[in-house]
Amino acid sequence: MLPFANDYSRGAHPKVLQALIDTNMDAQPGYGQDIYTKRAAQKIQAACEAPDAEVFFISGGTQTNQVVISNLLDGDEGVVAADSGHINFHEAGSIEYTGHKVLTLPGERGKITAKNLQSYLDDWQADENHGQMVAPGLVYISFSTELGTLYSKQELADLSQVCRQNQIPLFMDGARLGYGLMSPECDLSLADIAKYCDIFYIGGTKVGALAGEAVVFTKHNVPKRFTTKIKRQGAMLAKGRLIGVQFDALFTDNLYFKLSQHAIDLAMKLKRALKDKGYQFLIDSPTNQQFVVVTNDQLAELKKHVDLSFWEVVDDTHTAIRLVTSWSTTEQELDALIAIL
Amino acid sequence: MLPFANDYSRGAHPKVLQALIDTNMDAQPGYGQDIYTKRAAQKIQAACEAPDAEVFFISGGTQTNQVVISNLLDGDEGVVAADSGHINFHEAGSIEYTGHKVLTLPGERGKITAKNLQSYLDDWQADENHGQMVAPGLVYISFSTELGTLYSKQELADLSQVCRQNQIPLFMDGARLGYGLMSPECDLSLADIAKYCDIFYIGGTKVGALAGEAVVFTKHNVPKRFTTKIKRQGAMLAKGRLIGVQFDALFTDNLYFKLSQHAIDLAMKLKRALKDKGYQFLIDSPTNQQFVVVTNDQLAELKKHVDLSFWEVVDDTHTAIRLVTSWSTTEQELDALIAIL
Amino acid sequence: MLPFANDYSRGAHPKVLQALIDTNMDAQPGYGQDIYTKRAAQKIQAACEAPDAEVFFISGGTQTNQVVISNLLDGDEGVVAADSGHINFHEAGSIEYTGHKVLTLPGERGKITAKNLQSYLDDWQADENHGQMVAPGLVYISFSTELGTLYSKQELADLSQVCRQNQIPLFMDGARLGYGLMSPECDLSLADIAKYCDIFYIGGTKVGALAGEAVVFTKHNVPKRFTTKIKRQGAMLAKGRLIGVQFDALFTDNLYFKLSQHAIDLAMKLKRALKDKGYQFLIDSPTNQQFVVVTNDQLAELKKHVDLSFWEVVDDTHTAIRLVTSWSTTEQELDALIAIL
């Protein structure tokens, strides 16, 4: 089967795996106090052009969202997100589990606009009953979004400005950050993201690592005793080195960006091929997730050869599917897919 | 420095690491639906002589305790544990985080006795105010315990009987299960544990894996939609294979037991050497953690060459320390340690 | 000022207050074990024509919703509600506080339709990713709704059927139950509600009591050790008699229904007067809340003499307001209001 269902179907990039092999028998302190984790943090600070940034490593995306959001919100606050936001749908209620509401705004192609956000905050402020309502305490965006779309530099700057004017931190879920940054349509750098966001994370699980996300606090805004809080929520690995070593490798010689670029190159080739063959797209995505409309007959045929994701029913005879490339997709696999389409 | 501070200072056993290398580029479904995870579960069923057991894999010990305990307790129930229990001290309040109280019994060398448990349950039942008290809903024990001690088969059978008579499940924290089972003083088999406990876990993080614990439900007692609940608590890895592959290797050719045996052999050699040199022990431990009383001068000297754990102040001039062997300790390291002592 | 802002601006109905006076010095057991609470429960069973129903008393509406919903949901379940549902807006995130998501359906005039509910449940079932989504575990409706509207007997029967077919309990928030039942447009009896709902509550705070709601479980479906769970959530009064005595009075000689009827009679008179004067309604409400569109000039004038509730901005020059009658509204107050309008 051709693996286009998601971007986490294989292990680690060979260089990442090699780093695990090379460091395996070196005895190191636990709980992220090892030298590899420290070195990874420094390399990420450098890549973000943010020498004061504070970096923490957590195993997966849902866990990262849960730990970060719950510790940044005050008791009666909720997190503002697009209705299509991952935390609102496919994380099994992990934010509510921590006692907080996800306050949804209608997403525009998966994104929150500065205008909609300001309008929401104004309405909340003006509502005479807001003392009996959940207060907006954090804004959550994803980059690339769940629909593969991107914020432009201007859009992110505008959002950031609204957040700061309202003293609400801006948090970016970067589970697919590399795939966003390497898109031909992206005009943002990692340094821009560190500048505009108060907290964000650099996804490893989907971008070359076995597991692991790097959370970056850019504004001296780490919650007090944050490692104890991570532990309390079950999110502290005894062998923190497992993630540190991998990010150390990912941020050596720009590996993170190179392997993201590989996935994007293949995704753009796929997108062109789909266009050439006359397929309709559910949404115009410039990143590694492509959302394509197929007839149900085409779908049945495709499923014989391709692992893909069902996305949604379009009409009685059409279905939208998701095809995903990753750091591990090969040119051969892509060509085989295109040949079938 | 000689690494005797804990049993999680190195990566994975070479055979475990090799399994990760060998399977790395095989595309597999996420969230524990891969073939390696399924194979690991089957091998564990076989090792437990419990073909109906249901097996789940979670990243670390604190997380496993948190996910299992919180999902087995009813709202107003708490978990009974020895006061020295890991969940009561060194897990940062992770059980209370889920809304439940840890109900402590005085530990006898780290253990709960059937008699103390029955007495506690009787008192609770007899208390006219128990409707305003947390109800005991689960019993938590660890094997080996936080003090390195072991339950005998008779002790475990007695505890199990009290639990069943009171319809309260018995849960064993097996973060160091292998080191317990391979102790010369252990008369329990893995199959015995599966028989007497309602739920237990087989620790991987401290016994040869980079991360991962295998939770075994032995009595058709898995909570409904348990994987969704794992996800909700942030404990589901996208690449569940990371743990599955490692346990598949650990339960091939008895590797789990062999590497546990190695650590125990070295620990017993260390124990004999300490006795021969006239050291006092804080507690008589038959497993891989040795608790030794040293003078503060000895401690200062030791710290120059050995990574060890402070345990507790004994008196003004003496301190108890913990020395730990593991699957990765070498004969040379042990000899070097003994030479220094 | 004329008090039309809400239905909780005064103390208790004189007969309810008299019951508190009459029983004041009678020494009784605490925590709802007093004879008045028991008598109130029996009278409610009789009024519901449900001799097996189990009745509990809780101080207020938000607390009742919180205690009931959180104890009826399994860990990974959420509660389905109309987007206009009180639990979704004006209860400060009290459901999420307990760890559960409010799953919203678009309300039709404040109501959930059986068709929309079935469609939602079908979609959830069909979604291949539902293992990573919050499962629907309870349906919440309010009667009368937050917009003053009512379910007909057919609508409630249909909803109930969908719930039962899907094995999901149906819970009715009856903070304004009396005002719903006494509406000229209501074809439901209290016995019908007990039949179609699995749990519901009879609101006292807004219908003649100082505080208190009576929760009715109609299907032998009380959570285990429910009073301990109530206590744990801080919702158990030491002097449970405070609520028991009041409901005992409310369900003596049909007082609950008579004083509800009084509020409805006045509301209908107000509605007719508003129609006669040519006012537009935001929604056609057959109960004690009337939602009227006024010009901003009219609003400014009204506010000089009337306590009313801002509801929403209609356009630049118009605002929707809410005018509410209650058991304590007098004919004189209403006439004075009408004279001003």
Add this chain to the structure above:
Amino acid sequence: MLPFANDYSRGAHPKVLQALIDTNMDAQPGYGQDIYTKRAAQKIQAACEAPDAEVFFISGGTQTNQVVISNLLDGDEGVVAADSGHINFHEAGSIEYTGHKVLTLPGERGKITAKNLQSYLDDWQADENHGQMVAPGLVYISFSTELGTLYSKQELADLSQVCRQNQIPLFMDGARLGYGLMSPECDLSLADIAKYCDIFYIGGTKVGALAGEAVVFTKHNVPKRFTTKIKRQGAMLAKGRLIGVQFDALFTDNLYFKLSQHAIDLAMKLKRALKDKGYQFLIDSPTNQQFVVVTNDQLAELKKHVDLSFWEVVDDTHTAIRLVTSWSTTEQELDALIAIL
């Protein structure tokens, strides 16, 4: 039956009830914005000689402890309490429900000593693993304690000093504050308590009110948007006036202190009578709870005529019971009790 089981068996003091009657039909805003609640707060500020204190009203003791403690603790913090503390035993795990651990110190006659507290805090600080432990974030004491005992002014001053030196707030549970203050052995005034404690509450439920506790923040330390947080935890009454009116009455003409004095006078008379008759006391209590050792035969006889509380088994033939006076105990009832003893 003679009512000596507890101090909440009757309704409200007649003057408190009269205030409810007198204000019943006055239309007032909800949620504690009424004039009675404001007036009560002012009277409490005056009684505390703390004009800047901020006062909130909550229905009951467990709820007050829960709301206050959970909102004063940071995520990874727990509350320090004597092991006999009410929050540790008879509140059904309501603190753990909010995600926080109760960190227990051995009580000395129900009290925490400054020395024990300092020692605990020192040990925590010195523990190299405290990053994996719950941090002490609040100190909880009760006055009078669950065993009827009292802190002296010196003891409270010492505790307060330890708390401030360690930047940990001191919270006093004053469910029986009046009965403590009016004890002949008490050398503390309400103003002293406001000075030494950072937060405390003045119990109403057990001291003349139908329900209600007044929480006093004395150090400009009210959590942000505290009323929203109260609402979120289900602890906000729509008719907040119910509590405000009662405290307004209780703090008029020193009623609160007078009725506390009445209970204490009777308790001291009871204590003398018990001593005269040769009874042994489980503990020497200077307040309204008396803990007496009786033979099981005496107990069986007493139970025919007296409502009392079982306290604990002393030995095979003796039991400790609790006899409680309150604002509502009459001289006649006490004499009847003494006659029986």
